[in-house]
Amino acid sequence: MTDRDDESPPHALLENTPSALVLKVGVFLHLTAPEIEALDALDTREFGLAKGQDLAVEGDDIRSTYVVIEGWLGRYRMLEDGRRQIISFALPGDILNLDGALVTDYVYSVMALTDTVVCAVAAEAVIEVTQEHPRLGAAISWMGARERTLLAEQIVRVGRRSAYERVAHLILELLYRLHLVHEAEKRSYELPLTQEVLGDSLGLSLVHVNRTLRRLRKEGLVRLEGNSLSIDDVDRLAEIAEFDPAYLRHEHIPDAAEKAINDPT
Amino acid sequence: MTDRDDESPPHALLENTPSALVLKVGVFLHLTAPEIEALDALDTREFGLAKGQDLAVEGDDIRSTYVVIEGWLGRYRMLEDGRRQIISFALPGDILNLDGALVTDYVYSVMALTDTVVCAVAAEAVIEVTQEHPRLGAAISWMGARERTLLAEQIVRVGRRSAYERVAHLILELLYRLHLVHEAEKRSYELPLTQEVLGDSLGLSLVHVNRTLRRLRKEGLVRLEGNSLSIDDVDRLAEIAEFDPAYLRHEHIPDAAEKAINDPT
DNA sequence: GTCCCGCCTTGACCTGTGTTAAGGTATTGA
DNA sequence: TCAATACCTTAACACAGGTCAAGGCGGGAC
Known part of the structure; x- marks a missing residue:
């Protein structure tokens, strides 16, 4: 497909898969040992998607958060007559469905735009961790705010x-x-x-x-x-x-x- | 100006100004007594804006969160040649700049589209409260997620x-x-x-x-x-x-x- | 009263972008 | 080797929506 697999540079931030979340959050916040421990203790599952495959489709009730390890994904909405609007791109290191547990069901779909590898974390578990480690909750709010900024910029761009x-x-x-x-x-x-x-x-x-x-x-x-x-x-x-x-x-x-x-x- | 002032219905959710935040958050979460107390203890300042006035302009470094008590506001971006894109509307009961403390400065401006009344809360204080009451942090993440959904919908609409x-x-x-x-x-x-x-x-x-x-x-x-x-x-x-x-x-x-x-x- | 200003309305014309259609070039797989 | 597929490219034409222009209406300010 694409030739990203062969030649993509080493993932400076994401080499150690089990702690992808730690690495990601660590970019935003200086983590304490117990925080790191709590994040590392989360159940994660890494898996790949072929280009064109949907990670989730509209209406799904998947309570997972995903860290993109490799490849690009897109959140999109299809209209009935086939028009498609891609809402945002998720690049390596991005987090998808950050507050999965807070949203009842997908209103959008997410598709792998290239072959990708993502790491899934149970969304409820993420919330639970934030209850014991409120600083992590703040980090999540922070990531959410950043995502909102990207969406706002997309609105200006398209509008x-x-x-x-x-x-x-x-x-x-x-x-x-x-x-x-x-x-x-x-x-x-x-x-x-x-x-x-x-x-x-x-x-x-x-x-x-x-x-x-x-x-x-x-x-x-x-x-x-x-x-x-x-x-x-x-x-x-x-x-x-x-x-x-x-x-x-x-x-x-x-x-x-x-x-x-x-x-x- | 508009005639909203005279005839707008009583604000079922927002009558008691000092606790606008309590009422707002209470919609999302069953609050405990200490949580309510903590929210009520926050320093708030209510004030009005005339139609057309900016609550904040791009580049400002205002660390406040606002609850809209009355009236409509719009977040917008101006382009150099005068084009304007309104990114989102804030209606009564909405919260603006929820994670103000997490964002270094405004990338957008916010204007009162009608005469409005808003209630300002120091954003840092909001974060501090979430550190002691993590459930409130989750509520904030939740509101942020909801806002993202609105933005995504706006993208599809315009795109x-x-x-x-x-x-x-x-x-x-x-x-x-x-x-x-x-x-x-x-x-x-x-x-x-x-x-x-x-x-x-x-x-x-x-x-x-x-x-x-x-x-x-x-x-x-x-x-x-x-x-x-x-x-x-x-x-x-x-x-x-x-x-x-x-x-x-x-x-x-x-x-x-x-x-x-x-x-x- | 009357002037002004903000807003709505409509028409005529123009243009940026969509649509349709056709062909090109890799790559893949049988 | 030859289809088949996926993607890029270009041209010709159509149309949704922008721009420009003019006027109307209602409410404030003086």
């Missing part, structure tokens, strides 16, 4: 930007997000998405995505060979897209918040 | 629905949301939004919103007199919009989750 701006903006968002998990070079990365998938994310038709990419190529802004995307002029692209990475910079809980978490009055 | 469907869909979403806080009749409610605001939410131009509303009126689906919106045929409208209220039905934390919260192993 008020032109096709040209949308594509440019998404390309940059992915660059920055992949950087955070060491899956991108300075200005290039593997983009394992078909133009149809891009269109369904950006609210555009396949054909128009193609036209738009052609334009970006002609203007010397990006190069795209196979799945390899490289950006020739990041600054100009950012200007076109009015892209400000501020919304992606939240790698760690702000100090003030961590202080509040650590010294409850 | 893949036609103008006609978008307007119909939003009208129904607002009906259901207002129902939850007793601000709507069975099939009608006060819609204090200009067509420009509707357009900025739906990713449409003012003119096209007008055209679309005209069409909905002509087809006998809705009536709109002043700010009073009434839906003549809810079922047909729902069919047109492919509207399924499932995503709004989360008034209370699911049993399984509440159980997990109450009996951590």
Whole structure:
């Protein structure tokens, strides 16, 4: 399928599968020993999905949280006549269905957009852990907030930007997000998405995505060979897209918040 | 301005201002006495905003959470050339900036779309409370999850629905949301939004919103007199919009989750 | 009263993006 | 070797929705 499997770089953050959750949460918060222990004690199950397979479909009542170990997934909604809207992408290191136990059933579906490996954790167990380790609860709220920011940005992208701006903006968002998990070079990365998938994310038709990419190529802004995307002029692209990475910079809980978490009055 | 002030129904859920937060959270979770006490002990400050005033603007570093007591607000983003995208509406009873302490600064602005009254709570204090009362932390995660669902729905609306469907869909979403806080009749409610605001939410131009509303009126689906919106045929409208209220039905934390919260192993 | 301003309404025209259709090039598998 | 499949590419045409322009109405401010 894609050739990610062979050549993807080692997962700096995710090498030790059983503690994927620890590693992920640890990015946000300095974990204490008991916290790490509690997370490690969670029952996890790692498994793979082939490209095109659904992790969950609308209406499912699956109470699991997933950490993406490898590959890309997409949350999407199908309309009756076949239109599809991809709501968000989940990249390696992302967490899907973070508060699975809090949501009665899937309102969306989740599909593997490439061959993927995910790690499942029982969602109820996650909640229980937060009851004994409230700092972890705060970390989860924090991740949820970050996800909301991504969704808001997607709304702006799809609602008020032109096709040209949308594509440019998404390309940059992915660059920055992949950087955070060491899956991108300075200005290039593997983009394992078909133009149809891009269109369904950006609210555009396949054909128009193609036209738009052609334009970006002609203007010397990006190069795209196979799945390899490289950006020739990041600054100009950012200007076109009015892209400000501020919304992606939240790698760690702000100090003030961590202080509040650590010294409850 | 709008005439909401005079005729809006009594706020069943929100009469006692100082404990707006208690009432709000209480909708999701059966609160214990100490929890209620802790929430009530939070420093709150109630104040009003005139229509058009910003509660916060992009770049602000305001560490407050707000409960909307009365009126409508909108989170939005401006693009440099004046385009505006409204990301979400906050209705009476909604909470804005729930995890304020977790976000370094506003990436969006929030504007009062009508005259409003909000109640501010120091965001750090909210986090501190969750550290001592983890069940409240779970409630917050839960509210965050619900907000994400609304955002996802907005993405589908704007990304893949036609103008006609978008307007119909939003009208129904607002009906259901207002129902939850007793601000709507069975099939009608006060819609204090200009067509420009509707357009900025739906990713449409003012003119096209007008055209679309005209069409909905002509087809006998809705009536709109002043700010009073009434839906003549809810079922047909729902069919047109492919509207399924499932995503709004989360008034209370699911049993399984509440159980997990109450009996951590 | 009357001027102004915010908002709604409508028409005419334009354009960005969708649709349809056709062909190209890898890759896979029999 | 040859289909079959999945994806990309391009062109021609159609249309949903944007833009521009003009006017109407109602309520405040003076």
